[in-house]
Amino acid sequence: MNTLIFTFIIGIGATAAMDLWGVVRQPLLGVAPPNYGLVGRWFAHMARGRFRHESIAASAPMRGEHLIGWTAHYLIGIAFAALLISIWGGEWLRQPTMGPAIAVGMGTVVAPFLIMQPGMGAGIAASRTPRPASARVQSLITHAVFGLGLYATGWVMHFFYSS
Structure with a gap:
């Protein structure tokens, strides 16, 4: 049961880190945060x-x-955390390492490139956007950043898992 709860929390923490990055990058890079309402529209x-x-x-x-959209965004983050735990197991929860977290985080980019962006009209890997390379x-x-969030939240949670 603990593994399920920790997976849930790690997914939420990593997704929140991604959202924080979305807010921070606007003044730093001039890139607006994602509009999860449009993701919700797509799912609806x-x-x-x-x-x-x-x-x-x-x-x-x-x-x-x-x-x-926001609910789907967080549920998907939880599912990706579950992917991390299902591949690297409880050992990763006991002793989180950055490599697996970054690998899963970077691997999750396949979902928007091949499913979400084409389905929403942006083309494969944002090919139909005004600046595909930038996107x-x-x-x-x-x-x-999501991968870093998996690692950071896993690191915080491992204190609870090992006790």
């Missing part, structure tokens, strides 16, 4: 059978899209 349209959009921003707004770099940095 899926419930009605529509999985791909030319532009999610131009698609009809959906009731509760912001709540849906790709920002995605990679953001997912590296």
Whole structure:
């Protein structure tokens, strides 16, 4: 049971670190934080059978899209934390190391590049955006920060796991 609770907390912590980066990078790099309302819109349209959009921003707004988007964002973060724990096991919880956390964090960029961005109309790896290379770099940095968040939260939680 502890592993499940810790996985949940690590996923939330890593996702929160990613969100904090989204806020910090705006004044540093001039890049706006992601709009998870649009992610919610995408998921809400899926419930009605529509999985791909030319532009999610131009698609009809959906009731509760912001709540849906933020909830999905955190649930996905928890799922990626579960991936880390399922691969590296309880040993990683007892003694977190940065390598596996960064590997999972960077590996998770496959999801937006191949699923979310094409489905929302941005193309594979943001190929249909005004500045694809910049969008790709920002995605990679953001997912590296997620990996750092996995490690940092795992490091904090290992004190509880080992006691």
